[in-house]
Amino acid sequence: MSFASLGLQAELLGAVSAQGYTTPTPVQSKTIPFILEGRDVLAGAQTGTGKTAAFTLPILQLLNGRERTGKLPRALVLTPTRELAAQVEESVRTYGKGLHLKSTVIFGGVGINPQIDQLRRGVDIIVATPGRLLDHAGQKTVNLSQIEILVLDEADRMLDMGFIHDIKRILKLLPNKRQNLLFSATYTDDIKRLADGLLHNPELVEVARRNTAAELVTQVVHPVGHSRKRELLSHLIKGGGWKQVLVFTRTKHGANRLATQLASDGINATAIHGNKSQSARTKALADFKSGAVRTLVATDIAARGLDIDSLPHVVNFDLPNVPEDYVHRIGRTGRAGETGCALSLVSGEEKGLLNDIHKVLGHKIPVEVIAGFEHDANAPAAPAQRPGSHNHATPRKTSGFSRQPSRRR
Ligand code: AMP
Secondary structure, three states: OOHHHHHEEEEEEEHHHHHHOOOOOOHHHHHHHHHHHOOEEEEEEOOEEEEEHHHHHHHHHHHHOOOOOOOOOOOEOOOOOHHHHHHHHHHHHHHOOOOOOOOEEEEOOOOHHHHHHHHHHHOOOEEOOOOHHHHHOOOOOOOOOOOOOOEEOOHHHHOOOOOOHHHHHHHHOOOOOOOEEEEEEEOHHHHHHHHHHOOOOEEEEOOOOOOOOOOOEEEEEEEOOHHHHHHHHHHHHHHHOOHHHHHHHHOHHHHHHHHHHHHHHHOEEEEEEEOOOOOHHHHHHHHHHHOOEEEEEHHHHHHOOOOOOOEEEEOOOOOOOHHHHHHHHHHHHHHHOOOOEEEEEEEEHHHHHHHOOOOOHHHOOOOOOOOOOOOOOOOOOOOOOOOOOOOOOOOOOOOOOOOOOOOOO
């Protein structure tokens, strides 16, 4: 299967090969032809499956092939976070390089006036978070009456974050006749309800089973007492010579504290979370991507949608309270066919959370005790260890999306 066989035009094929993509991912090969036909699509696809290109490429082609009557935006992509909005819009620019379409990104936490200027000059594609878009709508600096294509990206996360009312308000500003694309990692009842009200006779595309962990990700649990987690993490990062690691903590405060502690261990680390200014977050991400910062410590919400190519290591410093967040977290690694490793540092108190994660995954994560960091008495069950020995349980690999058959339902 090639990108050309999906019906994409030469400019887009050029942009895709400039990115080094040779073969469409399953969500791309399933979704792109339907979108090009003008169909509504409900796609079950996690981050890391290539979903952004799956909707961006055909939208660019559709808009490019249609006559533009005025300056008003014709496509709207809604995302749950600023970071994801910025990254999706970057993809729009990258893939649309050979075309003459204009795009802009709209999110809060930054000045509104440059956004107003952009909108006034005219754009074809808006990528936005719901709140700031509604601010613009309220002060009439955006007119959504000519939107032809709507995308809800990471719709499940938008609902988790309480955006349902904002989404409904935005839908009222759109024309009735339009194409709707809904991307979601999970099919909850809320997503079904949203889809029922939004999509007309949609094509259903699913590329990963519900709640399956990201593909090609080796998962392992390291039992360790709570008070020694930081020491173990430093040991792993230094001992493994890890170049790039994303570490999840449950709280913003925990993220800050851990980044400071790692720095005092001589590990270049920075924290990214919702309390930081947008420019601080953008800088942290840029430093991490460039390799200037080796360790990024993030909370779940801040990490959502971070597009970091081939991230080799993800560490759960704290287990998430919501087990589905584990799946989202480890989706940060093992992207687009690369292998990755997701490690969880689990203290005795987190046993219940680990069990919940096992239920969602449908299997247990292999346990490996690191010598010298044996867990305390309450830690999750691990095979008995002789002092100083390693349990070389082979971490299990989940199936790769490239090999997992895509199902169209
Ligand atoms: P996404 O699921 O949209 O966040 O994409 C995950 C990653 O896969 C991004 O870093 C993309 O650049 C990359 N990617 C998207 N499509 C392909 C492809 N066909 N081949 C290789 N990598 C891809």
